[in-house]
Amino acid sequence: MGILEVKGVNKRFGGLQALGDVNLSVEENTVHAIIGPNGAGKSTLLNVLVGKLIPDTGSVMFDGQSVLGRSPHEINQMGISRVFQTPEIFGDLTVMENVMIPCFARRDGSFRLHAFETVFNEKALVEQAEQILIDVNMIDKRDMHAASMSRGDKRRLEMAMCLVQEPRLLLLDEPTAGMARADTNNTIELLKEINEKRDITMAIIEHDMHVVFSLAERITVLAQGTPLVEDTPENIKGHPKVQEAYLGQAHG
Amino acid sequence: MLGLNKKDFSLLLIVALLTMLAPFILNPFPEGSELAQFNAGYPDLMQRFVIFGIFAIGFNILFGLTGYLSFGHAAFLGVGSYAGVWMMKLLTMNVIPAILVSVIVAGLFSILIGYISLRRSGIYFSILTLAFAQMSFALAYSVLTPLTGGETGLQLSLNDPRIIGTSVTESGSIPVTHLFGLEMRDSFELEMGAWLFTFNAGYYVCAVVLLVAFYIAIRIFRSPFGMMLRAVKSNQQRMKYTGLNPKPYTLAAFVISGMYAGLAGGLMVSMDPLAGAERMFWTASGEVVLMTILGGAGTLIGPILGAGMIKYMENILSKINSTILHEWFAFMPDGIEDLLVTLVYPFIGKGWHLTLGIIFMLVVIFLPGGLVEGGQRIARLFRRKKEEPKGPDPEHHPKPAPHVAE
Numbered sequence: 001m002g003i004l005e006v007k008g009v010n011k012r013f014g015g016l017q018a019l020g021d022v023n024l025s026v027e028e029n030t031v032h033a034i035i036g037p038n039g040a041g042k043s044t045l046l047n048v049l050v051g052k053l054i055p056d057t058g059s060v061m062f063d064g065q066s067v068l069g070r071s072p073h074e075i076n077q078m079g080i081s082r083v084f085q086t087p088e089i090f091g092d093l094t095v096m097e098n099v100m101i102p103c104f105a106r107r108d109g110s111f112r113l114h115a116f117e118t119v120f121n122e123k124a125l126v127e128q129a130e131q132i133l134i135d136v137n138m139i140d141k142r143d144m145h146a147a148s149m150s151r152g153d154k155r156r157l158e159m160a161m162c163l164v165q166e167p168r169l170l171l172l173d174e175p176t177a178g179m180a181r182a183d184t185n186n187t188i189e190l191l192k193e194i195n196e197k198r199d200i201t202m203a204i205i206e207h208d209m210h211v212v213f214s215l216a217e218r219i220t221v222l223a224q225g226t227p228l229v230e231d232t233p234e235n236i237k238g239h240p241k242v243q244e245a246y247l248g249q250a251h252g
Numbered sequence: 253m254l255g256l257n258k259k260d261f262s263l264l265l266i267v268a269l270l271t272m273l274a275p276f277i278l279n280p281f282p283e284g285s286e287l288a289q290f291n292a293g294y295p296d297l298m299q300r301f302v303i304f305g306i307f308a309i310g311f312n313i314l315f316g317l318t319g320y321l322s323f324g325h326a327a328f329l330g331v332g333s334y335a336g337v338w339m340m341k342l343l344t345m346n347v348i349p350a351i352l353v354s355v356i357v358a359g360l361f362s363i364l365i366g367y368i369s370l371r372r373s374g375i376y377f378s379i380l381t382l383a384f385a386q387m388s389f390a391l392a393y394s395v396l397t398p399l400t401g402g403e404t405g406l407q408l409s410l411n412d413p414r415i416i417g418t419s420v421t422e423s424g425s426i427p428v429t430h431l432f433g434l435e436m437r438d439s440f441e442l443e444m445g446a447w448l449f450t451f452n453a454g455y456y457v458c459a460v461v462l463l464v465a466f467y468i469a470i471r472i473f474r475s476p477f478g479m480m481l482r483a484v485k486s487n488q489q490r491m492k493y494t495g496l497n498p499k500p501y502t503l504a505a506f507v508i509s510g511m512y513a514g515l516a517g518g519l520m521v522s523m524d525p526l527a528g529a530e531r532m533f534w535t536a537s538g539e540v541v542l543m544t545i546l547g548g549a550g551t552l553i554g555p556i557l558g559a560g561m562i563k564y565m566e567n568i569l570s571k572i573n574s575t576i577l578h579e580w581f582a583f584m585p586d587g588i589e590d591l592l593v594t595l596v597y598p599f600i601g602k603g604w605h606l607t608l609g610i611i612f613m614l615v616v617i618f619l620p621g622g623l624v625e626g627g628q629r630i631a632r633l634f635r636r637k638k639e640e641p642k643g644p645d646p647e648h649h650p651k652p653a654p655h656v657a658e
């Protein structure tokens with residue numbers, strides 16, 4: 001039994017079958033990549049996992065509990081965090097505040113009327129937040145207005161916000177898109193380290209094959225809403241179906 | 253100090269000084285001089301400055317932090333006023349129970365309205381709050397007349413069944429509001445040369461309440477709760493996927509600001525025990541929006557400045573009439589005098605709204621951060637002048653950061 005079990009999930013948008021009978025099992029403490037051409041339904045699948053979309057049929061179990069019908073904040077509190085394809089951060093707040101918010105969410109739950117505490121007097125949380133900013137190499141941007149940063153920095157910030165929660169399952173939707181090569185490599189290192197040190201299971205969607213093959217232990221190939229194959233990176237590389245559906249396309 | 257950092261504490265101190273010394277500050281011109289008409293240091297008006305300051309501080313907790321623009325907050329002020337007068341009719345002329353009950357009743361009422369209105373956001377939320385406030389206004393005028401006094405308003409009478417205290421004083425009149433015996437209308441007058449300063453008990457009660465209200469607002473702004481409210485404004489999606497439920501946060505902000513409005517209403521009737529439905533009219537809700545934006549939404553001191561500015565204009569500018577204008581321009585040749593009076597006349601007296609409108613437009617266009625941003629720009633100008641003689645720092649980049657208009 002994996003930590004995440006997706007069974008028979010279907011999702012239609014009008015006439016479009018975005019997800020067709022998706023089965024997926026993610027083992028605890030592994031990095032599982034989901035690849036596939038544009039429009040294959042990868043983001044849609046993540047939307048189902050985090051409660052943004054409700055599938056037409058099927059079941060999604062996380063750690064033995066059903067995710068379906070729960071609201072996004074409840075699913076996050078169960079231990080699932082997500083990095084979005086277009087960075088979702090608190091643009092009006094500083095970088096440090098952006099990271100403090102998940103710290104409070106983790107400690108205090110989905111709502112607490114903590115109106116008479118002072119944000120930066122919470123020493124333990126401030127330390128946590130600063131540590132994660134050091135880990136993602138952003139501590140020098142601590143007091144910057146988050147909206148004024150580059151796209152790559154916003155991505156790293158969003159990742160820091162998810163990591164500081166120490167989720168049990170981290171979902172990453174193209175985490176290196178829009179990053180410079182050097183930042184991409186740093187991100188790979190960071191994710192590797194996190195997976196090893198903190199026992200965070202990861203499901204990662206990525207178009208950059210360099211990232212996929214450096215990180216993934218299992219790969220699922222999705223095409224037109226249906227999983228084609230699921231296997232180890234070595235086997236996926238040579239798989240004819242994959243060549244045809246995905247890699248073949250990419251190499252023209 | 254008091255759990256505030258240095259900057260916030262000095263801000264609180266400045267507000268404390270301004271309010272405590274207001275009878276001096278607002279009366280700069282000697283009695284009987286021509287400029288005395290610009291004096292604002294009389295009890296009525298000073299009370300209004302402070303009470304509307306409280307109203308705006310509370311409104312800013314909702315609008316400034318979460319970005320939810322309520323167009324119905326006057327309803328809470330109105331409900332608070334009614335509740336306060338009822339406490340005086342039924343229980344005691346002491347203002348403390350009246351104020352407490354005003355806050356509680358307004359809080360309960362805002363839970364109801366907030367719960368329903370917050371199902372929508374943006375313009376739909378604004379319209380829902382507006383609709384609720386107008387409904388309250390209409391109800392106060394019609395079916396709720398036994399509770400609200402309808403068109404005449406709710407006032408004290410000689411046969412109120414007051415439990416603590418008497419219905420009628422020995423001299424046969426209605427008792428006055430007091431704080432443990434200190435009458436709200438009590439004033440101490442100080443004559444210094446040509447100047448006359450009035451220190452009114454009611455004003456000082458309001459001022460102390462303002463300071464407490466302002467202190468609480470600062471704490472909220474700096475708290476994790478306040479940060480979550482800014483997160484609501486910034487990105488609710490991200491909030492949800494970070495395990496936070498934006499709904500109760502927004503509702504809490506709505507109720508807190510409703511309670512501030514109730515507090516303002518309670519203070520109003522503590523100063524003058526009369527509550528009318530017109531306090532809930534939509535223009536009254538619009539006024540607090542103007543105050544907050546004019547002063548600087550989302551800033552701490554902005555709403556107080558905005559409230560002061562609008563109340564000053566409403567009470568001082570509106571008093572100027574054409575006779576006074578003629579006096580001002582009397583030194584000009586007759587033709588020009590008449591021309592000037594004709595030109596200025598639309599902007600004063602009843603036309604003060606026009607002046608307010610123009611100022612508001614100018615502020616929104618040129619100072620989107622309100623008066624506070626204006627102040628910051630001036631401060632920056634001075635700071636730059638001071639730093640200039642130092643010369644460029646060779647270790648720094650010679651180019652100053654480009655100033656991006658926000």
Ligand SMILES: Nc1ncnc2c1ncn2[C@@H]1O[C@H](COP(=O)(O)OP(=O)(O)OP(=O)(O)O)[C@@H](O)[C@H]1O
Pocket residue numbers: 013016018036037038039040041042043044045085
């Ligand atoms: N909310 C929606 N309403 C209607 N159609 C949608 C919606 N979300 C996604 N789709 C459609 O579903 C299909 C799958 O989209 P999805 O975003 O999951 O693809 P993807 O695999 O993430 O692609 P990409 O690599 O470009 O990010 C696409 O055809 C898309 O247009």
Ligand SMILES: [Mg+2]
Pocket residue numbers: 042043044085173
């Ligand atoms: Mg996608």
